């Protein structure tokens with residue numbers, strides 16, 4: 207499975223500019239003929255949380271129309287990062303996944319809201335897992351702060367997920383946590399980790415970039431630098447099965463004791 211990660215500088219509170227940028231970047235990424243493209247967290251609005259009632263996508267209508275059309279046009283799976291989704295019962299930080307035909311195959315709302323960036327003041331947490339399938343491979347989608355919760359990640363891999371797709375807006379001062387947490391999640395779950403962060407800054411944070419792909423042995427397959435870029439790497443899914451049979455962590459678990 208060949209993956210392109212679009213690490214870009216999100217225009218603060220400007221969905222129009224971000225839709226245009228994403229469309230152009232997906233066009234560029236599609237030239238590498240990936241099987242899947244992933245975008246960062248809250249890429250339509252950035253963290254302009256105070257204006258979300260005005261700028262969040264009403265029930266993801268605009269995003270769904272654009273991303274479904276692009277997935278179909280390029281015949282590529284798209285993990286469409288996450289976007290602020292507005293419904294009558296509140297705003298969620300919601301990841302959408304489209305298959306090559308443009309059908310919605312994954313829909314996950316961020317479960318753990320990050321207080322340090324005020325998410326709990328403006329967003330409603332999700333209530334359900336982020337499992338989906340891409341070209342027959344079981345996958346899971348998670349959003350940024352979720353990677354600090356190994357038990358939540360395990361809840362997905364215990365149900366068979368072999369690739370974790372993570373969309374993020376992770377700030378630079380915690381770059382070392384970003385890398386260490388992602389490598390740990392890959393090793394302990396013996397799965398691929400595909401993590402797409404944003405570049406640039408907003409009024410409150412400078413972001414770390416360093417999107418990366420990690421294999422189930424914890425080795426880095428490819429990693430971006432801090433600036434905007436499109437990173438492309440290959441997953442060898444046989445490795446997941448090989449490593450899971452070599453060190454059978456999943457069958458050696460003692461869940462009755464923890």
Ligand SMILES: NC(=O)CCC(=O)C(=O)O
Pocket residue numbers: 247320323349350351352354374375376377380383
């Ligand atoms: N957008 C986020 O969830 C950021 C999470 C983060 O920075 C962390 O340290 O955790």
